[in-house]
Amino acid sequence: xxxxxxxxxAQVGAIHRDTPKTAVMSRLISLLHEAADSKVQxxxxxxxxxxxxxxxxxxxxxxxxxxxxxxxITDSPDVKPLFEVSKKLGIDIVLGYAERTPEGVGYNxxxxxxxxxxxxxxxxxxVHLPGTKEPFKExxxxxxLEKRYFTPGDLGFPAFRAPGLVPDxxxxxxxxxxxxxxxxxxxxxxxxxxxxxxxxxxxRMYALKGAELIMFGFNTGGHMAHLWxxxxxxxxxxxxxxxxxxxxxxxxxxxxxxxxxSISSARCGKDDGKYxxxxxxxxxxxxxxxxxEAQTEGDELISAVIDLEDCRQGKEKTFDFARxxxxxxxxxxxxxxxxxxxxxxxx
Amino acid sequence: xxxxxxxxxAQVGAIHRDTPKTAVMSRLISLLHEAADSKVQxxxxxxxxxxxxxxxxxxxxxxxxxxxxxxxITDSPDVKPLFEVSKKLGIDIVLGYAERTPEGVGYNxxxxxxxxxxxxxxxxxxVHLPGTKEPFKExxxxxxLEKRYFTPGDLGFPAFRAPGLVPDxxxxxxxxxxxxxxxxxxxxxxxxxxxxxxxxxxxRMYALKGAELIMFGFNTGGHMAHLWxxxxxxxxxxxxxxxxxxxxxxxxxxxxxxxxxSISSARCGKDDGKYxxxxxxxxxxxxxxxxxEAQTEGDELISAVIDLEDCRQGKEKTFDFARxxxxxxxxxxxxxxxxxxxxxxxx
Numbered sequence: 001x002x003x004x005x006x007x008x009x010a011q012v013g014a015i016h017r018d019t020p021k022t023a024v025m026s027r028l029i030s031l032l033h034e035a036a037d038s039k040v041q042x043x044x045x046x047x048x049x050x051x052x053x054x055x056x057x058x059x060x061x062x063x064x065x066x067x068x069x070x071x072x073i074t075d076s077p078d079v080k081p082l083f084e085v086s087k088k089l090g091i092d093i094v095l096g097y098a099e100r101t102p103e104g105v106g107y108n109x110x111x112x113x114x115x116x117x118x119x120x121x122x123x124x125x126x127v128h129l130p131g132t133k134e135p136f137k138e139x140x141x142x143x144x145l146e147k148r149y150f151t152p153g154d155l156g157f158p159a160f161r162a163p164g165l166v167p168d169x170x171x172x173x174x175x176x177x178x179x180x181x182x183x184x185x186x187x188x189x190x191x192x193x194x195x196x197x198x199x200x201x202x203x204r205m206y207a208l209k210g211a212e213l214i215m216f217g218f219n220t221g222g223h224m225a226h227l228w229x230x231x232x233x234x235x236x237x238x239x240x241x242x243x244x245x246x247x248x249x250x251x252x253x254x255x256x257x258x259x260x261x262s263i264s265s266a267r268c269g270k271d272d273g274k275y276x277x278x279x280x281x282x283x284x285x286x287x288x289x290x291x292x293e294a295q296t297e298g299d300e301l302i303s304a305v306i307d308l309e310d311c312r313q314g315k316e317k318t319f320d321f322a323r324x325x326x327x328x329x330x331x332x333x334x335x336x337x338x339x340x341x342x343x344x345x346x347x
Numbered sequence: 348x349x350x351x352x353x354x355x356x357a358q359v360g361a362i363h364r365d366t367p368k369t370a371v372m373s374r375l376i377s378l379l380h381e382a383a384d385s386k387v388q389x390x391x392x393x394x395x396x397x398x399x400x401x402x403x404x405x406x407x408x409x410x411x412x413x414x415x416x417x418x419x420i421t422d423s424p425d426v427k428p429l430f431e432v433s434k435k436l437g438i439d440i441v442l443g444y445a446e447r448t449p450e451g452v453g454y455n456x457x458x459x460x461x462x463x464x465x466x467x468x469x470x471x472x473x474v475h476l477p478g479t480k481e482p483f484k485e486x487x488x489x490x491x492l493e494k495r496y497f498t499p500g501d502l503g504f505p506a507f508r509a510p511g512l513v514p515d516x517x518x519x520x521x522x523x524x525x526x527x528x529x530x531x532x533x534x535x536x537x538x539x540x541x542x543x544x545x546x547x548x549x550x551r552m553y554a555l556k557g558a559e560l561i562m563f564g565f566n567t568g569g570h571m572a573h574l575w576x577x578x579x580x581x582x583x584x585x586x587x588x589x590x591x592x593x594x595x596x597x598x599x600x601x602x603x604x605x606x607x608x609s610i611s612s613a614r615c616g617k618d619d620g621k622y623x624x625x626x627x628x629x630x631x632x633x634x635x636x637x638x639x640e641a642q643t644e645g646d647e648l649i650s651a652v653i654d655l656e657d658c659r660q661g662k663e664k665t666f667d668f669a670r671x672x673x674x675x676x677x678x679x680x681x682x683x684x685x686x687x688x689x690x691x692x693x694x
Binding site: 127128129130152153156157159160161185186188195198199200201202203204205207208209210242245246249250252253254256257287288315318319321322323324325326327328329330331332333334335336337338339340341342343344 | 532
């Protein structure tokens with residue numbers, strides 16, 4: 001038996017500080033049409049897809065708010081056309097953007113819109129915000145002000161089933177709640193955002209809910225390692241290669257260790273002609289092999305037919321959690337955020 | 348400032364079912380002398396170094412017990428010479444073996460013997476035991492009976508400081524207990540064993556204690572994926588390549604995500620001329636790059652000068668746990684061992 005879904009990452013190239021959302025929207029819709037031509041069923045867009053990656057700038061309130069979405073995204077005049085096309089083409093989408101709640105809280109959010117149900121099925125708010133609250137003091141450093149503009153996500157890691165993608169799903173009533181349904185039910189999905197992918201806890205939280213596919217967008221500076229002054233001086237080109245190496249490494253290893261497929265989708269290219277973001281959008285299998293990877297640093301659709309049954313080898317053998325995990329030994333993981341070192345020995 | 352230590356993995360090739368421990372011992376001592384010639388300060392030997400990897404066999408009590416060490420390992424007539432050479436050469440060693448406690452419990456254990464202090468500084472008992480309690484029913488399958496012969500480790504993940512390796516350590520009294528001492532104190536080490544390396548929780552537990560170097564031995568069958576019947580049929584050669592890919596992947600990614608050096612040491616080659624174990628002993632830096640890797644499938648020493656200060660880039664920036672981890676979102680990780688799936692949606 002197979003449970004195949006055709007999936008894609010829609011990588012999005014440079015978006016400048018003054019690029020209007022409508023211009024971005026027409027590019028996203030164009031990528032969706034390209035996906036439809038290839039019979040893709042699910043497209044993953046990047047993190048903060050609709051605008052330039054504004055946390056690199058220290059902004060005044062008015063410009064800052066223009067980068068956020070206020071109110072229900074499906075009602076937004078700017079973004080609504082994307083959902084209309086999604087429904088018309090029958091393609092589910094994952095979309096990241098900056099959310100301002102009615103209470104005034106800012107989140108870095110990703111939503112899963114189901115074409116089958118014509119609604120948002122699930123929301124995920126980024127838990128691991130990188131960067132700083134205060135701008136860097138170094139005059140040439142590129143800021144990363146996510147900790148200033150966003151609040152850590154309050155929705156946990158909400159796994160969910162996506163209907164309408166796998167035709168041969170189980171009939172209601174033949175599977176008990178809590179039963180392991182690999183090979184039977186609608187696929188189990190999870191969303192992460194960018195920096196979350198470097199944190200094994202985030203992947204594990206979804207895997208503990210049986211996730212078969214984890215999807216995330218990212219904005220990753222290719223120049224950061226250079227500017228942050230690693231011990232080994234790097235050229236900007238070396239720093240970019242290093243950033244891409246780390247991005248691949250954590251996607252491949254966490255897919256393997258959690259026996260799930262993953263899709264990563266990059267915002268990339270040079271925003272404003274100078275802020276360099278790595279590309280490398282990729283689809284990775286549950287054994288840690290990349291099966292499709294972007295070849296450009298611009299708008300690009302990469303796709304693959306993925307069989308969710310390929311997760312079973314890992315989930316039932318090496319990573320059969322119920323048989324192998326030893327939770328009595330993991331206490332510190334959620335009891336202590338930072339480091340507590342063993343005592344210094346007397347000399 | 349640098350805190351350099353010259354370290355090595357002493358990979359150990361084929362050991363047959365009837366190979367006496369004294370024959371193994373002379374090979375280990377030979378590797379220690381080779382290490383001394385290169386001014387190595389710390390040598391990591393593999394998992395269950397002293398005998399063939401016996402959990403592949405369903406054994407009667409008498410043969411089984413001969414594979415275990417009874418009583419203090421430093422008093423064992425067979426193994427004592429290794430510690431004598433360690434002291435004489437001034438080389439610390441990590442050694443894995445099968446331990447039978449006075450109470451009759453079997454553990455897969457690894458010890459850290461300090462030449463500087465002439466004693467065992469720390470013990471680690473393997474937490475993540477792979478395999479099964481009952482032998483496989485398939486007539487040609489190679490068993491993995493660790494769950495039958497061993498009890499999961501009861502010592503947690505005990506990080507410790509190793510004295511005598513870094514000459515320029517802090518003087519007693521100038522550092523407060525609990526203070527972050529990166530760059531100041533004796534190095535902070537942790538041990539894992541084989542399958543533990545695939546479990547992100549194990550690495551994280553050490554990283555939460557500031558580990559700068561994590562060391563592990565392994566016995567990894569190159570043929571297992573083949574015999575376990577993955578969905579994609581593989582030749583034995585492909586399965587071995589895949590096993591090595593996974594071994595590298597988890598070492599590199601977990602070193603990066605925990606900002607620590609790591610040393611892996613393989614028992615490898617063809618035990619009894621037919622049980623194929625992967626090699627690939629490796630030293631990996633805190634950014635996830637392998638800096639030394641075994642080139643053979645036999646006895647081989649690989650070494651590198653590692654600077655523990657290279658951990659700081661990760662520990663103080665991307666993986667500054669205190670600033671970035673969100674423990675309120677990690678609840679399930681130690682509350683639930685197995686998988687609990689989201690409910691099936693109605694169709």
